Amino acid sequence: MSHMDAGVPSTPGKFKSEKPHHHHQRLLLRWQHSPLPKFLFWSLFAGAVLFSLFLISPRSSSSSPAGHTHSSSVTERRFLRTSSSSSSATWGGREWEKRVRSSARVRRHPFGLTVLVTGAAGFVGTHVSNALHRRGDGVVGLDNFNDYYDPSLKRARQALLSHSGVFLVEGDINDGPLLRKLFDIVAFTHVLHLAAQAGVRYAMVNPGSYVHSNVAGLVSILEAARSANPQPAIVWASSSSVYGLNTQVPFSESHRTDRPASLYAATKKAGEEIAHVYNHIYGLSITGLRFFTVYGPWGRPDMAYFFFTRDILAGKPITIFEGPDHATVARDFTFIDDIVQGCIASLDTAQKSTGSGGTKKGPAQLRVFNLGNTSPVPVVELVSILERHLKVKAKKKVVKMPRNGDVLFTHANISLAKKELGYRPTTNLNTGLKRFVKWYLDYYSSSGSHLAKKGRSGHGSSSSS
Template identity: 50%
Template sequence: MAVLVTGAAGFIGMHVAEALLRRGEEVVGLDNLNDYYDVSLKDDRLSLLRNHPGFSFVRADLGEEGALEAGLAGRVIDRVVHLAAQAGVRYSIQNPRSYAASNLTGHLEVLEYCRHTAGLKHLVYASSSSVYGGNKKVPFSEDDRVDAPVSLYAATKKADELMSHTYAHLYGLPQTGLRFFTVYGPWGRPDMAYFSFTKNIMEGKPIRVFNHGKMRRDFTYIDDIVAGVLAALDNPPEAGAESPPHRVFNLGNNKPVALMDFITTLEGLIGKKSEWIYEPMQDGDVVETYADIERAKAALGYAPVTNIEEGLSRFVSWYTDYSSRE
């Protein structure tokens, strides 16, 4: 039996796949290797996974009907971690159709595959803290209303949760949705602020500070996220205990960091000051994210341990090493 990890060439997908392989699982990774950012970074992530004998890779686009079934023909899958998606809040304003294909059709294709796969034990899928929209109540709780998204990306993630609820109700498909809060760390995405900040500070270029720096984010280190994903995968909803068998959890750090503190911490680790260009809030963005993680603690034993100084230090070390190889 193998675990399917979609988005395996992505940031979180690579780390989740590697953690599964290290504990002895067979992993089938799937990705379409699109060019939203530099494909060479995705190729390098896959190279790490290919060092493990239990890993195999399928290149397929979940937005194409039937591509998933064709790519997995002859493989025996009993659990799925669905992390493939078109990421990015602001890019969803520029290229909305790619979000419909990847995040809506792609999620539906995964649901259809899972419901027609005999013996499938659990589908864990990625949602996002973006579903909370402009929620003023903090910390964000899974019981809060999430029907006022402020970006198309957020709307697609909420739609994924609704589709999953429906499939759990209709077909009894056990599912767990995970609302990730600003994940960062080695092998991260170049479009994320911490990545571009690091690059620009090291190169002596100015950094753009939105909303004049008046923002807070619940930055969550990748290792803590991976621990939460695996805990969720290993603890599917119990048959009969939850009807339908579908749950949603916040996975955050529960310790929001002010953007200006984040930047000064990064500058201290790099050993260089940077020029700050203050700009207004961007469309689709929010002032603050802050995760209530009590539900994940109680059900999954989720307990993030990495503070921002330690996490950013690890990222800077990785970035320094990786960029020197280019």
């Protein structure tokens, strides 16, 4: 069983031991028969066990990882808790297979797609799964429900999908046998691979989770896809962060991406190189999408627009970063509906993979697109818009941007996506945030959270901005 099959990231530096030389064998025998080495051996063994337990034990588990956004200098080696690690969640069995097959059934003939969506309980995953299902494509979701941020939000998204008839498999992208099983049961035409460890600043807190999900997890998906027969086409989430310290604007796909500013960015960039390998060797058709700060209803609580909203309503201060010499920090915020459109257009225009049974038959499509909004907005402006929609004044603290992996600005050139995908973003930040705020207030008041209610009643004064 490989490391990936076991669901454990591969261990760097592991190697097969060579057959020892006769001289070495004699030394070894002498060593084995002396009492001191035995004592040393067992002491070392006990030490190693304790050290491994220390490494894998979840520390600081009382605070949600998403709460680490203001950067901590303490590196935390922690495996995020998943549904399968904390409960008896399993996969397999006749009933389970029936549900997978039924969810994968295409109702849009003759051109319907059959899509495996990884990270389907995530923000983008839920929206795209829903949209695909609505137009009659077959959709099977996969998600490990980890606790990077509040899993109850992921469960609520799952309920939404389940209500419309999309089945969500609970499992990990590093689980090779599960992936093989899914490809055995269903002839997926496409994989939309969105499962990932997100968040730029959290990479300084828990670097291991980025390698586990964004590198090992991606390889695991590509391995399953290249061995599948037929091979699916892959569309996956890269990130605007790959542009890193690039200063040419707007960011175009042909610009340099070899100076990442965070480990998150580095793992996404590594993903783009890994995609090249699987395209080159196995003929997998692969499209990478560089998302630019996606926001909207059902969004991620670890993102600034989301926790700013929460904190403004709770009357708590928010920190707004600024660059050197008071330089403005800005993002090309992109509304979720526009991203959904870009994902679906990528699936629709993806050519077939050319391999079969792990062997390449001819050159296959390899693409990368920016999916942004093309109009960067300063973070202070984002806060003003939120204040207006929330009708609450924020307690703002402007601080120098810590060295936490953030970049000063992002700005997408989307000409290529326009030309090849017909991608045309239509929602500006004001309209998008209005829709987000409406969702936020509805969701947190109807789910019984006191936060939203308290914030609205306690700080209800109208904002003049």
